[in-house]
Amino acid sequence: MIESVSRHVFSGSSGTYDVHALELAAARVRKLKGLDLTIHFLDDTEHVFHIEKRSKGSTLLDLVYQHLELVEKDYFGLQYPDAKAGSKTECMVWLDPSKALKKQLASLQTDLYFKVKFYVSDPSKLQQEYTRYQFYLQIKKDILEEKLILPPSTAILLASYMLQSEIGDYCPEEHDENYLSAFQLIPGQTLELEKKITELHKLHKGKLPADAEFHFLDHAKRIDMYGVDLHNALDNINKSIQLGVTHIGLVVFRNNIKLNTFSWSKIMKISFKRTQFFIQLRREPSEDYDTILVFNLETYRSAKTLWKSCVEHHTFFRLHSPKVKRKFPFSLGSKFFYSGRTEFQTVSDVQMRSRIEHKFVRSPSRQLIKSMVSVPSVDERGKPFIAPARPPRPYDNKVTSLGSKEPRKAWGADTQLPDDDGNFPTKPPDTPFSPDKIQNYVDDDIPSPSPNGLYDTPPYSASHSPISQIVDESSVTITLYPDEEGKYGFNVKGGTNKDTPILVMKVAPNTPADNCSPRLSEGDQILQINSKDMTNSTYEEAVRLIREARSLNGGKLVLQVKPNISYNGMNEYEEPPYQYVPIEDAQTVQSSNPLEQSMLLLADGLASGALVARYEMLYRKHPDLTCEESSKPKNVNKNRYRDILPYDSTRVVLKEGANGDYINANYVNMNINGTEILNKYIATQGPLMCTTEDFWQMILEERCSLIVMLTTLVERDKTKCHKYWPDMDDCLALSNVTVKCVEEETDPTGSFVFRDFVLTVNETNEERQIKHIQYVAWPDHGVPSNPDQFLSFTEKVRESRRIDGDVPVVVHCSAGIGRTGVLVLMETALCLMENDEPVYPLEIVKTMREQRAMMIQNASQYRFVCESVHAAYTKTISESKEDSR
Incomplete structure (x- = not known):
């Protein structure tokens, strides 16, 4: 009755206002004015956001960050295909937060992709585990899409960490020999690579997903193409x-x-x-x-x-x-x-915020399944993905506090790195997990964009040098209790006098100092120890107070510290000021002589992997030096390898070369600190057939009397060097000189070959004696297994050098950079040790690379020569003790 009356009344009324119809019409208008934008995320999920067309890009970005609950959001952005690019290939551009969406997006149906925009230089800068997880997903995509080019060894290592994050510990009952057949981890994956991945996966037992992802990122950051x-x-x-x-x-x-x-x-x-x-x-x-x-x-x-x-x-x-x-x-x-x-x-x-445990579930990576390696279409992306069934784990893809359960270590201190040829040791490297370590460096002056596309960077000055800078922040109180071994897990330095502050030297992973909140960080200044003022205290007093705290009040140690923010982005241009020294050895390092201290640091760097990590951050070619002469058309064919070229500033220039003045060789001079000794080298490639005459002309002009050869003629069915000398009692006749081999002898172990040549100048009949030492025991794949043999070879080179030390020694392998650099560093280190001078291998590498690019070619060579240096020092110490008895 009421309904019929109501309809009658409204139908006959002369003043009607249809609220409902107008609301629907307004909603339709609002919808037409808005945009439905599909955002594709790194875990292959997607979400549709409805947003006003007049909104700025920042509005959409804020919605995306809120959807992900992302705290460290500034590293990320949104990309979309640029319709205005005018290129045949699809061009992706970043969404500009300051511009309106309608000015950027040409289509109402545009899809956008959530990606990492700024690749962090060190994953330890990322405070949130969820942020590191997003970086992990991005780099996995980069690898599978071949945007990130990897050497085989690195690819296998990263794949093993992917497995640990995805499926957890290796379980023989659950994972048979073909368990990787359903996964596509890296491009070009083969059965042989899968076997190597499995072997490394076994060694990650006990690592939480967060641990595996951190180590994944820590190794990925060292790749040349990372974040480019x-x-x-x-x-x-x-x-x-x-x-x-x-x-x-x-x-x-x-x-x-x-x-x-x-x-x-x-x-x-x-x-x-x-x-x-x-x-x-x-x-x-x-x-x-x-x-x-x-x-x-x-x-x-x-x-x-x-x-x-x-x-x-x-x-x-x-x-x-x-x-x-x-x-x-x-x-x-x-x-x-x-x-x-x-x-x-x-x-x-993020530092100022209290730490919030962001609970999230890791999505099984769709990219890992072989049948779904290709990028799915829009329709396919919306389908749910069911992960392979597996027994639940107590930490199954959930974020857990690292302080509550310490992952069991998979190996000890004798960690080794794989070489660039894919030759793997039995144990992979494991960089300390320290996600709270904050490092940064900023310019003091603020540049401004200038007209006409000009952008000024601040002028360089001493104040901009890449060193740690202590930021004036309010101090914080940190309370620690010792672990089962009675250690707090950190070391200190400084306090050499009353004016030198006490600083935290290193924080060991998964220790009280690493797991506390706020975390104790490298470079923090210690102001108080258990209420004792330390601003004018010595190193010895700081160590004493820390040791005393172990036996007092249940081991409680209360530190008042001033936090430090340091930047590590320019490590490739600086030698690390120190490496981690175990706390029990800190007193020894503080009081030992410089050589002994450098050897302790060297040993610790080898054990922790930090030494090699620093090496991998070093530039391969000096950014300010050119190689223009080697690229000239007339000289291109004289280079054995197209990318291994001599610097113009230090190249050897032939004065009377029959084929011009160019040869792929550099002068490398090594000063021995604290002495007047200058070891002179010519580092060169293994001669080609077409450069043999140039090689002997260089020997003649530089008056060289010693040639050191660090390769065989053929390795792995590949020619490494042309045979530039004659057989025994034969002669090699060239336009300017004649070379005769008068003696050839192999040592009893078959590792070295010694030759004597007579070089005769054709025009004057002048004769010169040339010694030739060839090291034939270097394995085709990797580095020697034991440094003793190489040390013996180096001593043979040093004995021959003493005959005529004023002329350069010619050293070559195949490219003239890898094994050649190893020998130069080894001899330099032995000279420094003889004169009781400290040995810092990275400084020696930098000095060499300032004279010839890429000296010591890969991490396995660098680790080997560092092990050899330490072995030589240990041998010297042992012999000294024997002599004193």
Whole structure:
């Protein structure tokens, strides 16, 4: 009755307002004005966000971050295909937070992809486990899509950590010999690689998913292509190259091989005009001119994209704040600048927050299943994915506190690294897990984008040198209790006098100092120990108070510390000031002589893996040195390897060469600190057939009397060096000289071959005696298993050098960088030890690489020579003790 009356009344009324119909119409209008945007996430899930079309990009980004509950959000961004790129290939661009969505997205149905935009230089900077998990997912995608090129050894190691994170511990009952057949972990996966992955997976037993992912990231960061935003370009001779933007600066690649690095501290300005991209480098004190490098890009848009990427990366990684003041607010040119938070702001913000355990479930990676390796279509992405069944684990893909359950160690201190050829030792490396270690470096001056696509980087000065900087923050109180072994897990240094502060030297993983909250960090200044003021105390007093605390009040140790924020992004240009020394040896290191102290640090660096980690951060080619002469058309065929070229500044120049003045060789001079000794070398490649005459002409002109050969002629069915000498009693006749072999002898072990040559100058009949020592025992694959034999060979070289020490020794292997560098470092270290001088291998490598690129070619060679140096020192100490008895 009421309903019928109501209808009658409203139908006859002359003043009707249809609320419901208007609400529906308004909703339809709002929906038409909005955007339904599909965001694809790194775990292959997707979500649709409805947002106003007039909204800015920052609004959409905030919705995405809220959806993920992401705290350290500034490392990430959204990418979408750029319809305005004008290129045949699809071009992905980053969503600009400061611009309206309707100005950026051409289609209402645009899909966007959540990705890592700024690759952190060290995963220990990431405070949240969930953030590290997102990085882990991104790098897995980069590997499978072959954006991140890996050497076989690294690929296998990373794959083993993927397995540990995905399926947990290796279980013989559950995992048969074919259990990897359902997984695609790395490109080009074969049965042989799967066997190696399995062997390493077995050794990760006890690692939580978070541990495995951290170690995955820690090894991935050392890869040349890690975190590189690549842009295709042409160099000054129109050869195709790629310019990569990273946290370090600009890196030049050709065919995925790193050629050069221009760090932010070396760059003064970057700019672009039309299709050209310009870099102005810092003027050295010895120069009276500016160095400007020019690169050509495909289009104006690609040049601007590269320039914007440089602006963003420099601002994010190097500045405190992105806020800038324009000098010319009404000028022409690009007004772009990075408007988000910097890494410094992100780290500071997260540090100030109380730690929140973000519970989340790890999604089984769809990329790992072979049948789903290819990127799924939009329809396929929405389908649920069912993970392979497996018994539940107590920590099954859940975030748990590392302090509540310490993962069992898979191996001890004798960790070894795999070599670059894929030759694996029995135990993989394990970098200490220290996610709370915050490191940063920022410029003091704030640059501003200038008109016409010009961006100024701050001028270089001593204040910008890459060293740790203590930030003035309020002190914090940290309370520790010793573990079962009575240790707190940290070491201290400083206090050599009353004015030197006591600093935390190192924090060992999974110890009270590592698991406490707030965490004790490397570089923290200790202000008080159990209420005792330490601002004017000595090192000995600090150690005494820490040891006394173990036996008092249940071992309670209360520290008042000033936190430190340090930056590790430029490690490739500096020697680490110290390595971790176990607390029981700290007193020994503090009071020992410099050589003994350096050997203790060397031994600890070998045991922890830190020594090799530092080496892998070192530049392979000096960023400021050119190799132009080697690239000239007339000289290209004289290089055995196209990417191993001599620096112009130190190359050997032939004075009377029959084929020109070029030879692939560099002078390498090694000063022995504390003495007047200068060991001179010529590091060169193994001669080719076409360069044999040039090689002997170099011997003649440089008056060399000793040749050291560190390779056989053929290894693994590949020619490593041309036979540039004659057989016994035969002669090799060349245009300027004649070479005769008058003696050849092999030592009883078959490891060395000694030859004597007579070099006769054809024009004058002058004769010279040349000694030739060849090391034939270096294995085809990897490095020698024992340093003793190599040490014996080095001593033979030193004995022969003493005959005529004023002329350079010619040293070569195949490329003239790997084994050649090992010998130079070894002999240099022995000379330093003889003169009671400290030995720092990384400093020696840097000195060599300033004279010839890539000396000591890979991590396995570096580790081997460091082990050899320590073995030589140990042998010397033992012999001294025997002599004193």
